[in-house]
Amino acid sequence: DQQVKQNSPSLSVQEGRISILNCDYTNSMFDYFLWYKKYPAEGPTFLISISSIKDKNEDGRFTVFLNKSAKHLSLHIVPSQPGDSAVYFCAASFPGNQFYFGTGTSLTVIP
């Protein structure tokens, strides 16, 4: 059973606009959430994370929002750049350091 879900396999956005990637989870015991960026034939690169005690975390152009009541996580990229084109995975973990990953969303930023 998929505990972390990304329901949009792909997303296209114009350069300069906002990209919003969404993620839903089912296990209320998750206490740490992450976003990774992945290029083909490479390993995922950590992007940004958020603890369950927060509802927002910002790092430059990237902001992660956590809505615990809805069990929903989102990543906002503003402004989007062509170099942001990649597959984005959300992940969640609970104490014990076992991580669960979504199926990924392929983002294309159109110049």
Next chain:
Amino acid sequence: DGGITQSPKYLFRKEGQNVTLSCEQNLNHDAMYWYRQDPGQGLRLIYYSQIVNDFQKGDIAEGYSVSREKKESFPLTVTSAQKNPTAFYLCASTGQISNQPQHFGDGTRLSIL
């Protein structure tokens, strides 16, 4: 420069053959993980190890084996019992403290000859 090194980048397996994928880290991380990625799917956990000489099965451990004799090394063997081994394999590590991200290697692409 600290990181995770996976080798080889590409690997081919013949029918009935066991192959071993290497994963080495110099991040001084305690926990190490092996994932499998198939097209259109997320990362599925094969095995993980929180400490030397100890490891646990993940969701898809059948047909795979691991060892953890040294902190920095966590090799994965794909045995002949794994009937569909063609995939992209990723190794990751993280520190013992909770709420730290995993760091990943660049992966090994395994194909069947």
